[in-house]
Amino acid sequence: MGVPVSQMWTVATYVVKQKLKGRQRYPLVLMLEPLLRCNLACAGCGKIQYPAHVLKKNLSPEECFRAVEECGAPMVSIPGGEPLLHPQIGEIVAGLVGRRKYVYLCTNALLLKEKVGLFQPSKYLTFSVHLDGQREHHDFSVCREGGFDLAMAGIREALRRGFRVTTNTTLFDGADPNSVRAFFDEMMELGIEGMMLSPGYSYEKAPDQQRFLGRARTRRLFRAILSNRKPDWRFNQSPLFLEFLMGRRNYACTPWGMPTYNIFGWQKPCYLLQDGYVDTFAELIDTTKWQDYGTESGNPKCANCMVHSGYEASAVNDTFSSLGGLFATVRAIFSRRYEDAGARELLREPVRPVHAVVPLTQLESSVKPLEETRV
Numbered sequence: 001m002g003v004p005v006s007q008m009w010t011v012a013t014y015v016v017k018q019k020l021k022g023r024q025r026y027p028l029v030l031m032l033e034p035l036l037r038c039n040l041a042c043a044g045c046g047k048i049q050y051p052a053h054v055l056k057k058n059l060s061p062e063e064c065f066r067a068v069e070e071c072g073a074p075m076v077s078i079p080g081g082e083p084l085l086h087p088q089i090g091e092i093v094a095g096l097v098g099r100r101k102y103v104y105l106c107t108n109a110l111l112l113k114e115k116v117g118l119f120q121p122s123k124y125l126t127f128s129v130h131l132d133g134q135r136e137h138h139d140f141s142v143c144r145e146g147g148f149d150l151a152m153a154g155i156r157e158a159l160r161r162g163f164r165v166t167t168n169t170t171l172f173d174g175a176d177p178n179s180v181r182a183f184f185d186e187m188m189e190l191g192i193e194g195m196m197l198s199p200g201y202s203y204e205k206a207p208d209q210q211r212f213l214g215r216a217r218t219r220r221l222f223r224a225i226l227s228n229r230k231p232d233w234r235f236n237q238s239p240l241f242l243e244f245l246m247g248r249r250n251y252a253c254t255p256w257g258m259p260t261y262n263i264f265g266w267q268k269p270c271y272l273l274q275d276g277y278v279d280t281f282a283e284l285i286d287t288t289k290w291q292d293y294g295t296e297s298g299n300p301k302c303a304n305c306m307v308h309s310g311y312e313a314s315a316v317n318d319t320f321s322s323l324g325g326l327f328a329t330v331r332a333i334f335s336r337r338y339e340d341a342g343a344r345e346l347l348r349e350p351v352r353p354v355h356a357v358v359p360l361t362q363l364e365s366s367v368k369p370l371e372e373t374r375v
């Protein structure tokens with residue numbers, strides 16, 4: 001299992017309480033973006049194309065704590081931007097851990113080795129390191145040669161100090177399933193707690209528009225990768241969400257399950273789209289036209305989306321909605337290897353990884369070079 005029992009228990013009791021209260025729409029993970037600037041400029045990212053005056057802004061620790069309390073979700077994911085560039089990130093994380101929130105600090109880990117001393121190991125804190133695959137593929141994906149090696153050095157240091165560490169991997173068209181499987185082996189050997197996966201979202205503002213996956217290709221890719229699993233692979237996410245990615249089940253999007261708060265306020269309707277902002281979490285829930293979103297809505301912006309921020313909360317909700325969902329989750333955790341002869345065939349198909357035919361482009365980052373961002 002990739003998730004500690006105490007965390008699973010916290011989430012399970014929280015979800016059951018929401019259901020007993022009859023709450024239709026409840027948050028599971030707050031996506032807290034304390035800043036939008038980054039020390040990378042990845043080709044598939046739609047988060048960093050803001051003018052300089054926006055990229056300079058930070059949420060204060062007090063604003064972060066207020067959002068966390070308003071929302072009430074048991075887990076807080078801190079993406080961005082790159083959270084380790086925030087001048088008060090140590091204070092923010094300590095405040096959230098003090099509130100017993102399970103915090104996932106999502107980082108590209110370029111600065112992890114030197115900033116890990118800002119944090120204290122805790123069962124409530126996990127460094128979720130963005131690694132998109134093996135060295136060559138990752139460096140291509142994040143448009144930074146040497147990015148993989150720096151991240152690995154950060155991971156090793158965090159593990160040495162006793163921190164929880166997971167990886168989060170975003171897959172785009174051209175991903176080589178055999179290479180992804182070899183990457184899983186590498187991460188398990190390294191000793192991380194578990195891995196998280198998601199297909200990329202086709203951000204309109206992302207510099208590279210050619211590599212986003214449609215739904216059918218997403219299912220095919222994840223079926224090839226996640227079938228015939230090795231027993232020692234651990235995933236730090238809902239097993240039913242992984243089955244959804246493999247095409248074994250279907251879910252409707254529940255964007256309120258992972259609401260986003262950042263320097264503009266509460267973002268409508270989800271982490272990926274920006275259809276306006278409101279001042280309070282209650283307004284977000286009450287005034288968003290939720291029926292206009294999700295694949296079934298016919299909204300073209302949602303047509304190809306299978307991203308975790310829309311669908312993982314749906315999978316968790318399924319686990320606690322029926323005995324069937326609970327049984328399927330328990331079975332997936334303890335016994336499923338997903339034997340699939342057809343998926344083995346998919347692994348034999350020739351793949352030309354994107355980085356084999358397109359040279360790595362080092363994009364201009366919106367912030368100063370790495371050396372100048374150090375504190």
Ligand code: SF4
Nearest residue numbers: 253270293302305310
């Ligand atoms: S389908 Fe994707 S883009 Fe659309 S609301 Fe859900 S998470 Fe957002």
